[in-house]
Amino acid sequence: MDPLTDVLELARVAGAVMAHLVAHEPWGLAVDPQPGATFHAVLAGTCWLHTADTPPSRLMPGDVVLLPTNLAHTLSSTPDAPATPLESTIRTGARTPEGAIELPGEGAVTRLLCGSYDYDHEVAHPLLSLLPGVLYLRAGVTADDGAVGATLRLLQLELGDGQPGSRAAVARLIDLLFVQLVRAWMNTAHDGEVSWLRALHDPVVAEALALLHQQPQRDWTVDALAEEAHVSRAALTRRFTKLVGEPPVSYLTRWRMDVAAKRLRTTDDPVSVIANSVGYTSEYAFSRAFSRARGQPPGRYRTRARAGRAA
Secondary structure, three states: OOHHHHHHHHHOOEEEEEEEEEEEOOOEEEEOOOOOEEEEEEEEOOEEEEEOOEEEEEEOOOOEEEEOOOOOEEEEOOOOOOOEEHHHHHHHOEEOOOOOEEEOOOOOEEEEEEEEEEOOOOOOOHHHHHOOOOEEEOOOOOOOHHHHHHHHHHHHHHHHHOOOOHHHHHHHHHHHHHHHHHHHHHHHOOOOOOOHHHHOOOHHHHHHHHHHHHOOOOOOOHHHHHHHHOOOHHHHHHHHHHHHOOOHHHHHHHHHHHHHHHHHHHOOOOHHHHHHHOOOOOHHHHHHHHHHHHOOOHHHHHHHHHHHHHO
16 A cells, blocks of 8 residues: 555545536636535536636636635636526536536537545645645646546546446546546646655655555654665655655654544544554553644544544
8 A cells, every 4th residue: 555545545535526517608607615625627618717816717628627625716608707606506507318417508518527525634634735725637738637538538428328336436436536636736746845745756755654654553763764765864854854844753643643543433442452553552652642633632532523423
């Protein structure tokens, strides 16, 4: 298992379709802030995306845009087209025979797939916070475009044919699309930018991250980690801190708390067992570290997390 897979599985990133749209000009849709991330894929035609903080940007066929944060935005046929709320359009819009929502008009047609990604907000990993406020993947611009294009074509087939299992297939493809978007960002982030994502491209730091993820229970020191990565202690600390944004031991502590938090929510394992699984031989020391990271001791965290799921 690689660190990116670890984080995506721990955060439980899961996608869902908000709307499959067939929009005839003129049209405009206002998208309210969502609890997680939002994405839009242009299956055919063109449209404009703009937020309060950015000028309108034209989206072309095959373009995908991801808004990882809770950000209101507008999609429209022209930069100045009036917009109606997407939520009400989903509730009241007319449906095509294939089940898409149709926005009537006399002009050119744009086909859009709008969706969202939910994730576990309790996981305090830098992955989602490091993504830009608006992430564009332009068709034909990056090496990742071929894979994304293939996913979009499969999505169009599944959305249109109504075969048994199509909803499940669409859900899996949307999850795949998120991984592809993150990969594309990893491959295009600027040199020198502090980014956990870019760290995965550095052979030394990637090796160190993989070791910490695979063996969080090990009694790691920087010297031991450096020996495994075949570099000096100073070189590892410098490269790790530059790319990840924090020293190896600080990262390890946070990763251990993320793993422990998931086990507290999803298993009945005793706190002592969970503590041992993330490298703490003392339940007291683990409880102190967990309380610093999560603001409450493990037992209370488990009780509140389960009460929240049951509510």
